[in-house]
Amino acid sequence: MSAQTLETIVSVAKRRGFIFPSSEIYDGFRSSYDYGPLGVELKNVIKKLWWEEMVVKREDIVGLDSAILMNPKIWEASGHTSAGFADELAECPQCHKRWRVDHVEGKCPECEVALGGARKFNLLVRTHLGPVEDETTLAYFRPETAQGIYVNFPNVQQASRMKVPFGIAQIGKAFRNEITPGPFTFRTREFEQMEMQWFCKPGNREQGTGDRNLKKNEKRSDRRSLNPDDWFMYWKEQRMRWYGDVLGIEAGHLRFHPHGKDELAHYAKAAFDIEYQYPWGWGEFEGIHNRGDFDLSNHAKHSGKDLAYFDEETKDRFIPFIIETSGGVDRALLVTLLEHFDEEEVRGEKRSLFRFPPWLAPVTVGVLPIVRNNERIVAKARDIAEDIRKNAIRFFYDETGSIGRRYRRLDEIGAPFAITIDFQTLEDNTVTLRGRDSMEQQRIASDELCPVLHTKQQAP
Secondary structure, three states, rough: OOOHHHHHHHHHHHOOOOEEEOOOOHHHOOOOOOOOOOHHHHHHHHHHHHHHHHHHHHOEEOOOOOOOOOOOOOHHHHOOOHHHEEEEEOOOOOOOOOOEHHHOOEEEEOOOOOOOEEEEEEEEEEOOOOOOEEEEEEEEOOOOOOOHHHHHHHHHHHHHHOOEEEEEEEEEEEEOOOOOOOOOOOOOOOEEEEEEEEEEOOOOOOHOOOOOOOOOOOEEEEHOOOOHHHHHHHHHHHHHHHHHHHHOOOOHHHHEEEOOOOOOOOOOEEEEOOOOOOOOOEEEEEEEEEEOOOOHHHHHHHHOOOOOEEEOOOOOOOOOOOEEEEEEEEHHHHHHHHHHHEEEEEEEEEEEEEEEOOOOOOOOOOEOOOOOHHHHHHHHHHHHHHHHHHHOOOOEEEOOHHEEEEEEHHHHHOOHHHHEHHHHHHHEEEEEEEEEOOOEEEEHHHHHHHHHHHHHHOOO
């Protein structure tokens, strides 16, 4: 995948309404993007598929939607206000721009002169709440959704009557004052996370089963014997599987990157990144972390509240260990665009398309009357479109231009199917169903459309 591919995707994403530069009429705003009609649909599909996988299909994970602005003491307890949540920054003496030391090789990328000395730069985005701006009104936009889960651990556990091991999932916005954002939506200052925090009983490695093939529907009594290392392995494999099976990413484009001791975050006992092969090289888009008891222990210490869990069956009292899966919605969407974009030559013309799986596509099917100057054909097409709408199938109605041009428009937004309503439809109530990838067409009864499309729209 080349840099040229990224440029093409950026262009297509804007033209077809996936992603726009934010504030464009005011010359933009660095590292800010707006999701257009197709982009927000694709985003919502990805979030829905993740939520179904992590919450709906499981009995041991529940959801949460915590506040973006929280008590600033939370970020002191978590370590975010200290040097642990900071990047090393160096300034160019010529252009005075500042660069992350780990993103450049000692020189300014623009001026090619040696950078000055490095200093720590905290990534928290600050604000003030109330009419007076002083230290008493200081607040932070959350840099991650995880802390909202940790401070709500006792509330969620008691309200839902969950027993350890169990998880809490959340999708929400986070903010970081990134020094060198980009490329495109890979690193932005405002982003959306899909995080799940798995609370489990502490234990030694020897006490675990090491069962790497643990099934999510296995008996709870069997799962209680697993230790954090077992769960860490389990969630690594579950998340990698989801990206292949559901987002349709080729195995060769994904890999695990284990964090060495010099890479580990201040809270982590172990960490792996799921990386994708971007046009600029390998890069992270989800992290799986064994956070130990760092978070709950620190919040208990700073708040003065008891966050220990009492096991009614074993009569044990302990601070749970946490296994975290932390993915980005924006990066998942970017990877989806990169992975499924394709260009090919068809009858001497270049065809650009996204080969989204049907369950992932922002538009499942296009509804196309063969002509727009025949009232009966247009009326029939509108009736079919309304039936598709009532069945909650994502569709796009288009009656402008030649049928070939309309097919190309649907290909370029990744719609897997197109329905053409023609003169034969008026005679026998059948329509033409065209497949995006093969471009093959078949006749199908119009009353069979919704069951067929609904089945194809279901994720594995």
